[in-house]
Structure formats: structure tokens, C-alpha cells
Amino acid sequence: MNRYEKLADNIAQRIRAGSLKANDRLPSVRELKSQMGISASTVFSAYYQLEAQGLVEARQRSGYFVRAGAEMPTNELAASEPVLRSMPVDVSSLVFQVLAQARERDMVPLGSAFPSPELFPFEQLAAGLTRALKRMDPWQTVEDLSPGNAQLRHQISLRYGSVGMDVPASELVITSGAMEALNLALESVTQPGDVVAIETPTFYGALQALERRGLRAVEVETHPRTGVDLSSLARVIDQHPVKACWFMPTFQNPMGCTMSDAAKEQLVSMLATRAIPLIEDDVYGELAHGARRPPPAKAWDRAGWVLHCSSFSKSLAPGYRIGWVAGGRFAATLGRNKLMSSLATALPSQLALQEYLQHRSFDRHLRALRHSLSRQQAACLRLIDRYFPTGTRVTRPEGGYFLWLALPEGVDSLALHQDALQLGIGVAPGHLFSADRRYTRHLRINYGHLGDPRLEGAIRNLGELANAQLKSTTGKSGPIFEERSSRP
Amino acid sequence: MNRYEKLADNIAQRIRAGSLKANDRLPSVRELKSQMGISASTVFSAYYQLEAQGLVEARQRSGYFVRAGAEMPTNELAASEPVLRSMPVDVSSLVFQVLAQARERDMVPLGSAFPSPELFPFEQLAAGLTRALKRMDPWQTVEDLSPGNAQLRHQISLRYGSVGMDVPASELVITSGAMEALNLALESVTQPGDVVAIETPTFYGALQALERRGLRAVEVETHPRTGVDLSSLARVIDQHPVKACWFMPTFQNPMGCTMSDAAKEQLVSMLATRAIPLIEDDVYGELAHGARRPPPAKAWDRAGWVLHCSSFSKSLAPGYRIGWVAGGRFAATLGRNKLMSSLATALPSQLALQEYLQHRSFDRHLRALRHSLSRQQAACLRLIDRYFPTGTRVTRPEGGYFLWLALPEGVDSLALHQDALQLGIGVAPGHLFSADRRYTRHLRINYGHLGDPRLEGAIRNLGELANAQLKSTTGKSGPIFEERSSRP
Incomplete structure (x- = not known):
């Protein structure tokens, strides 16, 4: 992390925690220079970044001030309220119906699961692949079968090493994207009929994976900023x-929430004590808007109970379908399951990523990507604030490219989704994000499509x-699906 | 098919059927010219091909004669004898143990599941991929998600069309190799605990897939030349x-066996009548040694009960991991299962294959590949005949790159495998090819490694x-695993 990034990060945290409030003036360049001994250009760079993130604003001749609404908003969502019984999962049909619509290029992609494909270095990846294929030894088609190309696994291991995590290449299995990694992990630690604890709301892909394997889901209370509530988890496990x-x-x-380092550490040790495997989906981990990449829970995994899954699909190379899993004590089982399910991962994709990681700066690309996403989040929040009904609550994640909105009672987001389709706008209705479809007035909005000129019109x-x-339902019939919880 | 290929094919069939016998003289060029009105060069080309296949030989000043041993050998294996009860499958550990050893480059790869990687046009594939990536639209990373790149599916559909099969692109789902296609097919038509009918001996990957999904296997009598016995199948189904x-x-x-067209047609109609899905694994279909590519069973599928799986991994592009499934009436379910299991297939691999199929001659490559494999089979059979114990029986497949051997009673092929490992030779012991490991004196030998100078020494x-x-077991203890069937 650069000096200016550190400074910006430090100030951003104080704003979000509420110790710097709206309209507070930031220290002047001169003050910071004398207090902390840092250069004027460092301060300017930090303030410029904070401004781009929508956290501070320059007022003419007065200096920099915390923006109204930059602190954790008062309209923050409450923690989710889990259903206490475990339940079978049946959400796939709805998910497919909604996702199929998100594939069309003409649709404003607010419901998409992917950031804009224009954010990725496809030319560099292609150039690397061309070089690698020229050198390729035909025998690699045999030798780079699962667990995968040794140099690629080495590069991934090195990257973990650079954030202080010890993930040896021998623990890694290369997969066809994170989705395969997660399915293999699930297969390695469960039998049909078993109960699996999940967040609520949760990624519909997790719900589908549980449904596909005939598993039961039990929900854990999840806070929109701090993630899984550990005391709720302890009760669920009991x-x-x-x-x-x-x-x-x-x-x-x-929701975009992130558990604190301390909570992650406690989570890992709580589960290890009870011999419960943790399948960690870390596909958005590299997309921190600040300069610090939060360490995955795997960083505290000493006993090997964490099956850590990730991929390059959201951070570097969509479409290449390169993911991986560090399976801890289940690594050998995972490797065998991979061989049985799809034998091996595509060699050209493996070579392209290996070549890129070895010869290009993944970090430089990520810096630009994170900065873009952060700026776009601020813009998207402003539009929602301007156009959405009073009483709409919204998350303000520190990474990724999703916002999670709770609209006022009386809105049905599935109906909203259907109306929006008529206008060529895709959204992801809250119904997709729980086994019992109870987030009926919620929306997930993708802000990862920078520069789409249709964005403002679509939000409006x-x-x-x-x-x-809201007008038409006042005093009329309720939403299409009965709401089972009034919170969040 | 060229004229000379047709002629060669016709003669080869007559030799294999026994109507032309060892030492029979083939018609002279003059005779054929006058009888059939074909040119001398056509006849010479046909005879040259038959000679390369090891079926005929030129004798000085006397003409061409059928080689001794070219007819279907008297030492042909008998049809397999299935176990009549269904049984759970537990063969994975042994398979992994054996296959891990086959990965080492120093090992003579007689046990490998792959033909030599040196037989494939990697440079042409790479050149096509480079061109395709230059043109790639970033949005393809979204649009070419499952079911897969539309042009690639179109090319595959066209290829089926060229052999008279109607497989619309809309029925196809592109997968990460045939292994994923087969697993998705199995998932689409079975629940854990169900009974699935398989050949015996059978591909260990099928056994692993059944084991992984908790299915029970029931075996069907299978002839080493003509494949699944339909009356045995009818009994099993009853x-x-x-x-x-x-x-x-x-x-x-x-075993390399191929069902006749008539038997395939009858198989498809028998299963359709009973509403039983047929998962057809056709990965070796393009590797006919003769000029005719036997049509898959799918060619007779009018009611949509055939889930036809194949790939380019054995025929064109190992390591690229491009397979597909034409799911018939299960196509929509298959597409959803693909989305849930691994979301999509690697885009660079899809583009490489699409580009190759559109601009290169797959058929020209296949002609060379088939010819090489056919020649090598003849060489390998001669070596086995020379060096293996008297009483060894062996298949003579008309395609693919495997021989299946039954050694005399007293040989244990797992022990043989272990001894061979010490000499740097890999083989696939018969134990891998049934749920109860009863092919204890059988070996599968891969002859697809042309030009490996170690071949003769290894067979010796x-x-x-x-x-x-055989010497040491005469009058001594039996093989490691008790043999449960004396045939084949």
C-alpha cells in the first residue's frame, strides 16, 4: 500500500465508523505535513481518492469536508433475521428465469452477476496466451491434468504469500471457475440430506448448489456491514x-458485508473446535475499494478445516473459467472429486493466467479496477438517494460491485423486476436470495457497469x-408473495 | 469416402468376417479393373492401405495375399458374463492409484487413457485461437456462457449433419470435456440409489461416476466385437x-467393440419403448480405422431418449477440455445442471475449436490420425503374438487405440502391473473395469503412442x-484376487 493509500484508508475508516461526521473539515495539508511528516502530494493524492470515492468534497477556498451521507448511513439495514428451522431448497427455477433475461446485451445490466466485461485486460491475456501456446509442450496436455499446471498453482500460492497467507501450491486444485470449486468442496464434506449453515440473504448459487445435492439449509443472522453473527452461528450449531x-x-x-479480522479468526477457531468444515467463497476478496485487501478466513486456518474457493472471473479474466480451491485437510478428496467430475481444467486458460501472473502486474490492473468500482458506487448511491422512494435503505459495501436495497413495505421486487423488464432494465429481485423467497421488497443492484450512459435513466x-x-398498493392487496419477516 | 477407401473397407470387412481367409490371394489389378471398372491407381491405393493396416501382404511376383492372423483371430475373446445382481460401486481408489502412475513421462504409456499428444495439430489450434482472441468481443464472456458459443454449437451440428444426423445446435450444451457431459447426463436422469445398466467390462470412469452419485450398477453381457447383447439387456431390464x-x-x-447399425437402432427403440434414457459415450466414434465412421446410436433417436456425449479430447484437441452433450428430451435440464455445476465452459477453448472447425480440415487431420492408429494396432498385435504367453486372447478393434487382452489362467494382472512399474512400464489391469474387480487376468493396452522406440521392449x-x-503359480497359490468368473 502506498503512503497516500494508507492515509486515505485511515480517513475512510474514521468516516465510516462515525468518528468523522458529515461536514467535518479534514485537516489541511499544512496540518498533516507538520503532524505526520508527510508530503503535500501524498495528502493531495489521498484527498483526491476520497473525493472520487464520494466520501469527501472540496469546498472552494475552505478545504476538504466529509460529504453528507458519507458516514455509514442512518438508513443502514438491520441485521437479517434467520428462519430457525432448516429447510429444503427450491429456488432454481426462479433463478434461471431471472438470469436468462440478464444475458441480453440490450438490457441495462443492473441485475447482472458480472461487472462490465470492458473492465478487464483481455488484450494482455490474449498476448500472453499466444506466447504460452508457442512454447507449449504437447505432453502438458497430460501432465497439467488435475490438480493443474504447477506454475499457475505456484503463482497463486505466491500471491497468498504476499498477504501473509501460507497456502502451498500442493494444497491447490485448479477448477473451472469458482462455481466448480464450491460444488467440489460441498461434495467433499456433505452427503445428501445433511444440514448446511448459510448466510441470509445469501448468494443464489449457494442455494442452487444445496438444492442440487439434496441438502438442507439453515440460516445464520447476517449483518449488512459486519457479516455473519457469531453468537447466532453458535446457537444454530447447537x-x-x-x-x-x-x-x-x-x-x-x-450485501457486500465483510467480517472483521477478529471475527474471521473467531469463526475459524469456533468451527475447528467443533470439527465443522467452512466452505469459504472469496471471489470478491480482491475487489476492495480501499487499499487493503481483507484477508480471507483461510488466513487463520491452522487445522485445515477451511475449504477456500476463489477465481479470476471477477477480478481479472471473465470467461477464462479459472478458479481454485485450497482444500485444507480435504485437499486429496477434492483432487479426486475434480478428476471424477471433469477430469481437468482447460489448458489454454491455465496457461494464459500463468503467463499473465508471471509477467504482468495484476496489482496495477486491480488498482484501476478497484478505483473504478469505488467511484461508480458513489455515483450509484447518489442516484438511488435521488430517485428511490423515501424509506429505501441501502448498503454501502467496501468492496465488490453490488448494492443491496430494502424498499419500503408495499413494494414487491418481483413485480418490480417484471415491470423493469418491459423497459429493458434487468434487476435481481430479493426473492432469489433465500430458500423461502422472503426478501420480497429487496433488490440487488450491480454498479459494475461503468460508463453505461443508460444508468441514470434506468435508476430513475x-x-x-x-x-x-407504493401508491397503488396503499390500502390494496399485498405483494405477490406473502412476506414472512418484517425485517430487515 | 474415396473410391480406394471404399474398396479397402469392403475388403477389410470381408477379411474380418472370414469370407476372405489367411493366404487367400486378392484379385489382381487387371481382374478388378475389368470386373469393377476402377483404375489401377485406385486398386494400388486400397491395397497399400490394407497393407499398412496389417491385413494383407505383398508376396514377390505373386500379388497380394491376406496375412495370417488378419482375419478375426481364432483366439477371439468370448462374450462377457455379467454378474446378475446389481451392486454398489467401489473402484475409485484403485483407479486413482493406477492412473497417477500413468502420468509420468518416463513411463512407457501402455496403460494411459490418452493417445500420444504428438498426434494432434496444436500449432493450427493455437494459430486459430490467436486470431479468434484478436476479434473477441468482451461481451462474449457473458453471451457465450452455457449452453456455449453459438457458432461452435453450429459447427458441431453441421458435422453431425454431414453423417446424416439431425442434431440441432439448440440441443447442444458445451461442456468441460466428455467427462463433465457424462456426469451431467447421469445427474439429469438418475437419483442416488437408482440402478444403471452398464457394459462389462466397462470404462472405469463410468464406474467412478456411478460410485460418486451413489448409484447401483447392473451389468449387461457384452461381446468383444459386437458390443452389448440385446437379449441380455432385455432380461436385465425385466x-x-x-x-x-x-x-x-x-x-x-x-474392448473396442462396436454394435452394428441394426443393433444400435434396435437398442434405441427398445429403450424408447420402455422410457429408459440411454447415456451414449461416443468419444472414440471419430477414430474408425476404416473409412466409415460408424453412426452413433443417437442417429436413430427419434423420441429424444438418447443423451449423446462426446468431445474433441481424443480426436483433435486434448487439454482444451471441450466436450458436449445432445440431451434429447433432457436438454433443458442438462443446460441448467451445467449452469449450476460449473456455470460455463472456458471461452478461449471454445473459440479455438470453433475457429479450427470453420477454417481447417478436421477430416484431413482425422484421416492421418486413423491411418496411424490402424498401422500401429497391427504392429502391436504382432508384438503381443510374438511375446505373450500361449493362450493369450486379444481383441482386434476397428477403431480407437486400445487392445483388451485375456491372459491364461494363473496370471494376475494387478501383480503384473506392479512388476511392470518397476521396469518403467504402465499398463491398465483388468481389475479397473468392473465393479467387483473380476477381470483379474486381463489388461488394457494403449497402442496410440506411435513411434515410441521403447514399445517393442516393453511388450517383450x-x-x-x-x-x-505362469511358471511360478503352477501348482502354487492362486492370483491375488479370487477370480469370480472363468470367462471370458
Whole structure:
């Protein structure tokens, strides 16, 4: 982390924690120079970054001030309220129906699961692949079968090493994206009928994976900023025969929440004590908006109970389908399951990533990507604030590219989704994010499509549709699906 | 098919059927010219091909004669004898142990599942990929998600069309190799605990897939030349609640047998009548040694009960991991299962294959590949005949790159495998090819490694090891695993 990034990060944290409040003036360049001995250009760079993130604003001749709404908003969502019984999962049909619509290029992709493909270095990846294929030894088609190309695994291991994590290359299995990694992890630690603990709301892909394997889900209370509530988890484990947890401790989908380092450490040790495997989905981990990449829970895994899954699909190379899993004590089982399920991962993709990681600066690309996403989040929040109904609550994640919105009572987000489709706008209705479809007035909004000129119009349209629903439902019939919880 | 290929094919079939016998003289060029009105060069080309295949030989000043041993050998294996009860499958550990050893480059790869990687046009594939990546639209990373790149599916559909099969692109799902296709097919038509009918002996990957999904296997009598015995299948279906069949009707692994067109047609209609899905593994279909590519069973699928799986991994592009499934009436379910299991197939690999199929001659490559494999089979059969114990029986497949050997009673092929390892030779012991490990004196030999100068020495060593076992077991203890069937 650069000096200016450190400074910006430090100030951002104080704003989010509320110790710097709206309209507070930031220290002047001169003050910081004398207090901390840092150069004027460092201070300017930090303030410029904070401004781009929408956290501070320059007022003419007065200096830099904390923006109104930059602190953790008063309209923050409350922690989710889990359903206490475990339940079978049946959400796939709805998910497929919604996702199929998100594939169309003409649709404003607010419901998409992917950031804009224009954010990625495809030319550099292609150039590297061309070089690598020229050197390729035909025997690699045999030798680079699972667990995968040794140099690629080495590069991934090195990258973990650079944030202080010891993940040896021998623990890694290269997979066809994180989705395969997660499915293999689930297969390695559960049998059909078992109970798996998940966050609520949670990534619909996790729900589908549970459904596909015939597993039961039990939900754990999840805070929109700090993630899994550990005392709720302890209760769930006491009351249910939980065979595994499937969590996203960093920049969770859909809420964007991140557990603190201390909470991650405690989570890992709590589960290790009870011999419960943790399937960690870390696909958004590299997309921190600040300069610090929060360490995955795997960083505290000494006993090997964490099956850590990730990929390059969100951070570097969508479409290449390169993911991996560090399986801890389950690594050997995982490797065998990979061989049985798809034998091996595509060699050209492996070579392209290996070549890129060895010869290009992944960090330089990530810096630009993170900065873009951060700036775009601020813009998207402003539009939501302007156009959405009063009483709409929204997350303000420190990474990733999703916002999670709770609209006022009376809005049905599935109906909203259907109306929006007519206008060529895709959104992900809250119904997708729990086994019992109870997030009926929630939306996940993707802000990862920078520079799409249709963005403002689409958000305005969505806001108008929601307001129209509110007017028409006042005193009329309720939403399409009965709401089972009034919170969040 | 060229004129000379047709002629050669016709003669080869007559030799294999026994109507032309060892030492029979083939018609002279003049005779054929006058009888059939074909040119001398056509006849010479046909005879040259038959000679290369080891079926005929030129004798000085006398003309061409059928080689001794070219007819279907008298030492042909008998049809397999299935176990009549269904049984759970537990063969994975042994398979992994054996396969891990086959990965080492120093090992003579007689046990490998892959032909020599030096047989494939990697430079052309790479050049096509480079061109395709230059043109790639970043949005393809979203649009070419499952079911896969539309042009690639179109090319595959066209190829089926060229052999008279109607497989629309919309029925195809692109997968990470055939292994994923087969697993997705199995998942789409079975639940854990169901009974699946398989050939015996059968591909260990099928056994692993059944084991992984908790399915029970029931075996069907399989002839080493003509494949699945339909009356045995009818009995099995009457006696067991068979939920699906998993067969390789063309160039089966390990025996290389191929069902006749008529038998395939009858198989498809028998299963359709009973509403039983057929999972067809056709990965070796393109590797016919003669000029005719036997049509897959799918060619007769009018009611959509055939889930036809294949890939380019054995025929064109190992390591690229591009397979597909034409799911018939299960196509939509298959597409959803693909999305849930690994989301999508690697885009660079899809583009490379699409580009190759569109701009290069797959058929020209295949002609050279088939010719090489055919020549090498003849050489390998001669070596086995020379060095293996008297009484060894062996298949003579018309495609693929495997021989299946039954050694005399007293040989244990797992012990042979272990002894061979010490000499740097890999083989696939028969134990891998049934759920109850009963092919204890059988070997699968890969002859797809052309030009490996170690081949003759390795076959000689194997023969010596087998002969030594026979000497030492005469009057001594039996093989490591008790043999449960005396046939084949």
C-alpha cells in the first residue's frame, strides 16, 4: 500500500465508523505535513481518492469536508433475521428465469452477476496466451491434468504469500471457475440430506448448489456491514446437526458485508473446535475499494478445516473459467472429486493466467479496477438517494460491485423486476436470495457497469416504478408473495 | 469416402468376417479393373492401405495375399458374463492409484487413457485461437456462457449433419470435456440409489461416476466385437428397475467393440419403448480405422431418449477440455445442471475449436490420425503374438487405440502391473473395469503412442513377466484376487 493509500484508508475508516461526521473539515495539508511528516502530494493524492470515492468534497477556498451521507448511513439495514428451522431448497427455477433475461446485451445490466466485461485486460491475456501456446509442450496436455499446471498453482500460492497467507501450491486444485470449486468442496464434506449453515440473504448459487445435492439449509443472522453473527452461528450449531458452513466472509453477495479480522479468526477457531468444515467463497476478496485487501478466513486456518474457493472471473479474466480451491485437510478428496467430475481444467486458460501472473502486474490492473468500482458506487448511491422512494435503505459495501436495497413495505421486487423488464432494465429481485423467497421488497443492484450512459435513466425508471407500486398498493392487496419477516 | 477407401473397407470387412481367409490371394489389378471398372491407381491405393493396416501382404511376383492372423483371430475373446445382481460401486481408489502412475513421462504409456499428444495439430489450434482472441468481443464472456458459443454449437451440428444426423445446435450444451457431459447426463436422469445398466467390462470412469452419485450398477453381457447383447439387456431390464443405461456403442473402452447399425437402432427403440434414457459415450466414434465412421446410436433417436456425449479430447484437441452433450428430451435440464455445476465452459477453448472447425480440415487431420492408429494396432498385435504367453486372447478393434487382452489362467494382472512399474512400464489391469474387480487376468493396452522406440521392449518385458508368473503359480497359490468368473 502506498503512503497516500494508507492515509486515505485511515480517513475512510474514521468516516465510516462515525468518528468523522458529515461536514467535518479534514485537516489541511499544512496540518498533516507538520503532524505526520508527510508530503503535500501524498495528502493531495489521498484527498483526491476520497473525493472520487464520494466520501469527501472540496469546498472552494475552505478545504476538504466529509460529504453528507458519507458516514455509514442512518438508513443502514438491520441485521437479517434467520428462519430457525432448516429447510429444503427450491429456488432454481426462479433463478434461471431471472438470469436468462440478464444475458441480453440490450438490457441495462443492473441485475447482472458480472461487472462490465470492458473492465478487464483481455488484450494482455490474449498476448500472453499466444506466447504460452508457442512454447507449449504437447505432453502438458497430460501432465497439467488435475490438480493443474504447477506454475499457475505456484503463482497463486505466491500471491497468498504476499498477504501473509501460507497456502502451498500442493494444497491447490485448479477448477473451472469458482462455481466448480464450491460444488467440489460441498461434495467433499456433505452427503445428501445433511444440514448446511448459510448466510441470509445469501448468494443464489449457494442455494442452487444445496438444492442440487439434496441438502438442507439453515440460516445464520447476517449483518449488512459486519457479516455473519457469531453468537447466532453458535446457537444454530447447537440446535442443528450442521455438517458444513458455506459463507462469504469478504464482500458478501448480495450485501457486500465483510467480517472483521477478529471475527474471521473467531469463526475459524469456533468451527475447528467443533470439527465443522467452512466452505469459504472469496471471489470478491480482491475487489476492495480501499487499499487493503481483507484477508480471507483461510488466513487463520491452522487445522485445515477451511475449504477456500476463489477465481479470476471477477477480478481479472471473465470467461477464462479459472478458479481454485485450497482444500485444507480435504485437499486429496477434492483432487479426486475434480478428476471424477471433469477430469481437468482447460489448458489454454491455465496457461494464459500463468503467463499473465508471471509477467504482468495484476496489482496495477486491480488498482484501476478497484478505483473504478469505488467511484461508480458513489455515483450509484447518489442516484438511488435521488430517485428511490423515501424509506429505501441501502448498503454501502467496501468492496465488490453490488448494492443491496430494502424498499419500503408495499413494494414487491418481483413485480418490480417484471415491470423493469418491459423497459429493458434487468434487476435481481430479493426473492432469489433465500430458500423461502422472503426478501420480497429487496433488490440487488450491480454498479459494475461503468460508463453505461443508460444508468441514470434506468435508476430513475426503477424509482418511479417503485413509487407507483407504493401508491397503488396503499390500502390494496399485498405483494405477490406473502412476506414472512418484517425485517430487515 | 474415396473410391480406394471404399474398396479397402469392403475388403477389410470381408477379411474380418472370414469370407476372405489367411493366404487367400486378392484379385489382381487387371481382374478388378475389368470386373469393377476402377483404375489401377485406385486398386494400388486400397491395397497399400490394407497393407499398412496389417491385413494383407505383398508376396514377390505373386500379388497380394491376406496375412495370417488378419482375419478375426481364432483366439477371439468370448462374450462377457455379467454378474446378475446389481451392486454398489467401489473402484475409485484403485483407479486413482493406477492412473497417477500413468502420468509420468518416463513411463512407457501402455496403460494411459490418452493417445500420444504428438498426434494432434496444436500449432493450427493455437494459430486459430490467436486470431479468434484478436476479434473477441468482451461481451462474449457473458453471451457465450452455457449452453456455449453459438457458432461452435453450429459447427458441431453441421458435422453431425454431414453423417446424416439431425442434431440441432439448440440441443447442444458445451461442456468441460466428455467427462463433465457424462456426469451431467447421469445427474439429469438418475437419483442416488437408482440402478444403471452398464457394459462389462466397462470404462472405469463410468464406474467412478456411478460410485460418486451413489448409484447401483447392473451389468449387461457384452461381446468383444459386437458390443452389448440385446437379449441380455432385455432380461436385465425385466429383472431390475433400470433407470438409465450408460453404454459406448462405438469403439467401446476397453474392448473396442462396436454394435452394428441394426443393433444400435434396435437398442434405441427398445429403450424408447420402455422410457429408459440411454447415456451414449461416443468419444472414440471419430477414430474408425476404416473409412466409415460408424453412426452413433443417437442417429436413430427419434423420441429424444438418447443423451449423446462426446468431445474433441481424443480426436483433435486434448487439454482444451471441450466436450458436449445432445440431451434429447433432457436438454433443458442438462443446460441448467451445467449452469449450476460449473456455470460455463472456458471461452478461449471454445473459440479455438470453433475457429479450427470453420477454417481447417478436421477430416484431413482425422484421416492421418486413423491411418496411424490402424498401422500401429497391427504392429502391436504382432508384438503381443510374438511375446505373450500361449493362450493369450486379444481383441482386434476397428477403431480407437486400445487392445483388451485375456491372459491364461494363473496370471494376475494387478501383480503384473506392479512388476511392470518397476521396469518403467504402465499398463491398465483388468481389475479397473468392473465393479467387483473380476477381470483379474486381463489388461488394457494403449497402442496410440506411435513411434515410441521403447514399445517393442516393453511388450517383450510384459510377456516375460506374464510367463514368469505362469511358471511360478503352477501348482502354487492362486492370483491375488479370487477370480469370480472363468470367462471370458
